[in-house]
Amino acid sequence: VRTLSLPSALQCAAGLVLLWGALGKLLAPQVFLADLITYRLGLPDGALRLVVLVLPWLEAASGLLLLVRRHAPGALLVAGALFVIFAVATGQAVLRGLDLSCGCLDVSLLGMRSDSAFARLFDSAPMAFVRAAVLGSLCAFLLTREKRGFHPDTRG
Amino acid sequence: MGGSTIGLTEPQAMTGSFASTVLREAAGIVLAALAMAWIHTAVNPVPGHASAGGAPSGQPRLVDWREIEGLVASGAAVLVDADTATLFATGHIPGAESLPLSELPRREPAFRARHGLSATLIVYCADPSCPAAHAEALALSGTYGFRDVRELAGGHAAWRAEAAAGEEAPR
Numbered sequence: 001v002r003t004l005s006l007p008s009a010l011q012c013a014a015g016l017v018l019l020w021g022a023l024g025k026l027l028a029p030q031v032f033l034a035d036l037i038t039y040r041l042g043l044p045d046g047a048l049r050l051v052v053l054v055l056p057w058l059e060a061a062s063g064l065l066l067l068v069r070r071h072a073p074g075a076l077l078v079a080g081a082l083f084v085i086f087a088v089a090t091g092q093a094v095l096r097g098l099d100l101s102c103g104c105l106d107v108s109l110l111g112m113r114s115d116s117a118f119a120r121l122f123d124s125a126p127m128a129f130v131r132a133a134v135l136g137s138l139c140a141f142l143l144t145r146e147k148r149g150f151h152p153d154t155r156g
Numbered sequence: 157m158g159g160s161t162i163g164l165t166e167p168q169a170m171t172g173s174f175a176s177t178v179l180r181e182a183a184g185i186v187l188a189a190l191a192m193a194w195i196h197t198a199v200n201p202v203p204g205h206a207s208a209g210g211a212p213s214g215q216p217r218l219v220d221w222r223e224i225e226g227l228v229a230s231g232a233a234v235l236v237d238a239d240t241a242t243l244f245a246t247g248h249i250p251g252a253e254s255l256p257l258s259e260l261p262r263r264e265p266a267f268r269a270r271h272g273l274s275a276t277l278i279v280y281c282a283d284p285s286c287p288a289a290h291a292e293a294l295a296l297s298g299t300y301g302f303r304d305v306r307e308l309a310g311g312h313a314a315w316r317a318e319a320a321a322g323e324e325a326p327r
Contacts (some may be wrong), residue, residue: 034291057196058185077181
C-alpha cells in the first residue's frame with residue numbers, strides 16, 4: 001500500500017483548491033468578471049476580460065499537475081505566483097476597506113448555500129487574503145523542498 | 157577541476173539546472189493555459205454584455221425601456237442604478253434606487269430585506285459602454301440569489317433618448 005507523505009498530501013491539497021477555484025470561474029465567467037470589477041484594480045475592461053479567460057485555465061493546469069504530482073516544480077511556481085496575485089488583490093481590498101466577495105472559491109459546488117453565514121465568511125476578502133498567503137507560503141516551501149531533492153540526471 | 161561543471165561548482169550547476177527546469181515547466185503551463193483559453197473562447201462567447209434578443213443561460217435578460225415601462229410605473233419592478241452615488245446625484249431615471257456596484261456587498265443585505273429575493277429588478281448604468289449594470293446584474297442573480305434580474309439595454313442614455321423622443325412625438 002502506497003502512503004502519501006505530508007508534503008505530497010499538502011501539494012495535492014493545494015492542487016485541489018486550485019481546481020475548485022478554476023471550476024467555479026469556468027462555470028460562471030460572468031460572475032467572476034463581476035467579482036473582478038468590484039476589486040477596483042484600475043485595470044481596463046480588455047485586461048479584465050483577459051484575466052477572466054486565462055486565469056481559470058492557469059489554475060486548472062497547475063492544480064491538475066500538483067494533484068497528479070507531475071512537473072511539480074513548474075506547477076508550484078505558477079501556483080505560488082497565482083496565490084501571490086490573489087493575496088495582493090485581496091490584501092489591497094482589505095487595506096482600502098472594500099467589503100467584497102472574493103470570488104475565489106464557489107461553495108455552492110460543495111452543495112452549500114452561497115448566501116449562508118459560513119459562505120460569506122469563507123468568501124470575505126480578509127479570509128481570502130489569509131488563505132492565499134498560507135497557500136502561497138506552502139508553494140514556496142514545497143518548491144524549496146523540490147530543489148533539495150532535485151537531481152538533473154533524472155529529468156529530461 | 158574536481159566537482160565542477162563548466163567552471164561552476166556542483167551546487168551552482170544544480171541550482172542553475174533546477175531554475176531552468178522550473179522556468180521551462182512554468183512556461184509550458186502558461187502556454188497550455190493560453191491554448192485552453194483560446195479554445196474555450198472559440199467554443200464559448202467572450203464574457204461581456206448579453207446580446208439583445210435572448211440571454212444565454214445564467215445571464216440576466218437584456219430588456220428595453222418600452223418592455224418594462226409599465227412594470228416600473230406600476231411599482232411591480234425595482235429600478236436599480238448601479239453607477240456611483242456621485243453619478244446618481246447628477247441624474248438618474250425617476251424612481252430608481254441607487255445601489256453602486258462598488259458598495260454592493262455592504263448594501264445588499266439591506267436591499268434584500270427591503271425588496272426580497274423574488275423582486276423584479278431592472279439594473280442600469282450610465283450608457284451602453286459602462287460595465288457596472290451588467291456586473292451588478294450578474295452579481296445580484298449569481299452571487300446573491302435574486303431570481304428575476306434584468307438589465308436595461310442602453311442604460312440611462314437609452315431612457316433619455318426614449319423620453320426625448322416621447323416629448324417630440326405628435327400626440
